[in-house]
Amino acid sequence: MENKELIEQVTEKAKKWLSPAYDKETQAEINRLISNPDKTELIEAFYKDLEFGTGGLRGIMGVGSNRMNIYTVGAATQGLANYLKKCFSDRKEISVVVGHDCRNNSRLFAEISADIFSANGIKVYLFEDMRPTPEMSFAIRTLGCQSGIILTASHNPKEYNGYKAYWDDGAQVLAPHDKGIIDEVNNVSSAADINFNGNKNLIEIIGEKIDKEYLDKIMSISIDPEVIKRQKDLKIVYTPIHGTGMMLIPRALKQLGFENVTCVPEQMVKSGDFPTVVSPNPENAEALSMAINLAKKIDGDIVMASDPDADRVGMACKNDKGEWVLINGNQTCLLFLYYIITNRKAMGKMTGKEFIVKTIVTTELIKIVADDNNIEMRDCYTGFKWIAREIRLSEGVKQYIGGGEESYGFLAEDFVRDKDAVSACTLLAEICAWAKDQGKTLFDVLMDIYVQYGFSKETTVNVVRPGKSGAEEIKAMMENFRTNTPKEIGGSKVIITKDYETLKQKDDKGNVVDIDMPEASNVLQWYTEDGTKISVRPSGTEPKIKFYMEIKGKMECPKCYNAVNAEAEEKVEEVRKSLGI
Numbered sequence: 335m336e337n338k339e340l341i342e343q344v345t346e347k348a349k350k351w352l353s354p355a356y357d358k359e360t361q362a363e364i365n366r367l368i369s370n371p372d373k374t375e376l377i378e379a380f381y382k383d384l385e386f387g388t389g390g391l392r393g394i395m396g397v398g399s400n401r402m403n404i405y406t407v408g409a410a411t412q413g414l415a416n417y418l419k420k421c422f423s424d425r426k427e428i429s430v431v432v433g434h435d436c437r438n439n440s441r442l443f444a445e446i447s448a449d450i451f452s453a454n455g456i457k458v459y460l461f462e463d464m465r466p467t468p469e470m471s472f473a474i475r476t477l478g479c480q481s482g483i484i485l486t487a488s489h490n491p492k493e494y495n496g497y498k499a500y501w502d503d504g505a506q507v508l509a510p511h512d513k514g515i516i517d518e519v520n521n522v523s524s525a526a527d528i529n530f531n532g533n534k535n536l537i538e539i540i541g542e543k544i545d546k547e548y549l550d551k552i553m554s555i556s557i558d559p560e561v562i563k564r565q566k567d568l569k570i571v572y573t574p575i576h577g578t579g580m581m582l583i584p585r586a587l588k589q590l591g592f593e594n595v596t597c598v599p600e601q602m603v604k605s606g607d608f609p610t611v612v613s614p615n616p617e618n619a620e621a622l623s624m625a626i627n628l629a630k631k632i633d634g635d636i637v638m639a640s641d642p643d644a645d646r647v648g649m650a651c652k653n654d655k656g657e658w659v660l661i662n663g664n665q666t667c668l669l670f671l672y673y674i675i676t677n678r679k680a681m682g683k684m685t686g687k688e689f690i691v692k693t694i695v696t697t698e699l700i701k702i703v704a705d706d707n708n709i710e711m712r713d714c715y716t717g718f719k720w721i722a723r724e725i726r727l728s729e730g731v732k733q734y735i736g737g738g739e740e741s742y743g744f745l746a747e748d749f750v751r752d753k754d755a756v757s758a759c760t761l762l763a764e765i766c767a768w769a770k771d772q773g774k775t776l777f778d779v780l781m782d783i784y785v786q787y788g789f790s791k792e793t794t795v796n797v798v799r800p801g802k803s804g805a806e807e808i809k810a811m812m813e814n815f816r817t818n819t820p821k822e823i824g825g826s827k828v829i830i831t832k833d834y835e836t837l838k839q840k841d842d843k844g845n846v847v848d849i850d851m852p853e854a855s856n857v858l859q860w861y862t863e864d865g866t867k868i869s870v871r872p873s874g875t876e877p878k879i880k881f882y883m884e885i886k887g888k889m890e891c892p893k894c895y896n897a898v899n900a901e902a903e904e905k906v907e908e909v910r911k912s913l914g915i
Contacts, residue, residue: 351405413518429478436642448532472544479502489616545582557683577643583640692712715855715857868881
């Protein structure tokens with residue numbers, strides 16, 4: 335499309351936002367964009383509609399159809415309300431939970447959503463203040479609601495906000511409801527279709543009662559309470575990175591029995607500007623730097639950090655030289671599942687009906703541990719809605735005991751149906767106490783796993799391509815990889831290619847078999863002769879394409895780690911060169 339034609343198109347679209355259905359502040363900003371000779375902002379704000387996808391909405395805040403604002407949020411809520419009324423038409427009362435994080439405008443968006451639901455005759459349980467995403471999931475189940483939403487952009491930069499929709503099981507929506515909601519949202523063509531006139535009689539404020547019920551349930555996850563009693567003075571340093579974790583995580587750790595929890599004071603300040611970090615993402619070393627500095631000062635045992643909506647946890651611990659090192663998401667998931675399996679067996683808590691879940695891009699070491707312990711392990715797509723699906727499919731038949739993904743999300747329980755940093759932090763503290771009880775650190779436990787089950791190095795490379803042109807470039811990259819399947823990666827022959835879009839697996843001899851997954855997904859995987867696994871997928875929430883690399887190795891002893899890791903790092907560079915990233 336020519337630039338002139340695109341400008342005419344977005345200008346015409348923007349002028350529709352000058353109607354009385356939109357507030358004066360919005361109209362003034364639209365006029366500014368239209369009159370600005372540089373049309374970049376106008377194009378980015380209107381070149382497409384912010385899509386209500388299977389994960390809800392996520393985008394930069396501002397005016398326009400491609401931005402998070404009261405009208406795009408309003409359309410999402412009106413569409414969801416319309417869909418709920420269709421699905422639950424036989425119910426006397428339909429109810430929803432509305433939660434939000436610390437981000438700028440999150441409370442405003444939550445209150446407007448509550449108004450829209452109530453204006454449509456739907457009962458709303460609105461949290462009094464910011465709360466963790468997993469607590470919202472818990473509240474849906476506890477209060478017997480049909481749906482729920484949380485206003486959050488998780489770990490995205492401060493310019494972003496988001497909107498996630500959940501179903502009556504407390505999990506993010508899956509088929510057929512995801513498509514049904516999307517259709518209803520798309521039917522809301524303008525602000526005039528949104529009923530903003532709330533019914534205060536249908537809005538109930540909730541808080542402490544749900545907090546207490548949620549925390550009491552989290553206490554039941556503990557596998558070995560005695561080890562906590564022996565190590566109650568474990569020095570824990572925690573940061574919520576200005577987010578919702580501050581509401582419950584220190585309290586949860588104290589309730590579990592840990593008496594020596596130090597919070598990073600500068601980051602216990604609620605702020606959507608995230609003033610002390612470049613990005614509020616516990617995957618980034620920089621986001622944990624203040625906590626690590628505090629841990630050095632007080633000689634802490636463990637550092638833990640939750641992201642703004644407290645569904646993901648990052649951590650750091652001391653290595654064998656006493657230096658603070660970050661534990662990545664794959665290692666975190668591995669440590670959690672190793673502890674759960676090992677100690678449930680040791681405590682005689684296994685019945686033979688347990689199962690665990692990981693995502694297809696998470697380390698394969700977890701499967702080796704599960705197989706060695708005769709525990710069923712299931713693979714699913716990235717995103718906790720897929721882990722929640724596995725829990726639902728086996729409800730009452732098999733017992734879910736844990737599941738996670740490489741992006742720092744873990745769920746140790748089934749009374750929540752999304753990743754949960756609150757319970758993950760309490761479990762992490764227990765694992766650390768168990769290690770210390772044996773004179774070990776978390777790092778030592780990780781080395782023990784590598785020696786017993788094999789070494790694995792996981793690296794994720796994010797190739798960021800923002801805007802309209804970026805989206806097109808990412809699409810072209812995926813098409814190129816599909817058309818030109820690599821024959822070798824990092825000097826090793828590709829022996830298996832999995833394409834989750836076609837749900838076909840092909841080996842190097844040309845044999846093709848079906849992949850058993852619930853639906854197609856835009857993911858490619860390659861397995862090489864030397865055990866390397868590469869996964870590539872466009873992010874569903876950010877303008878980037880993600881490359882996940884897993885390099886295998888053999889580690890004879892804990893002291894061998896540095897040499898084996900260095901060898902794996904060289905392999906990572908070879909893989910990157912092969913893929914051109």
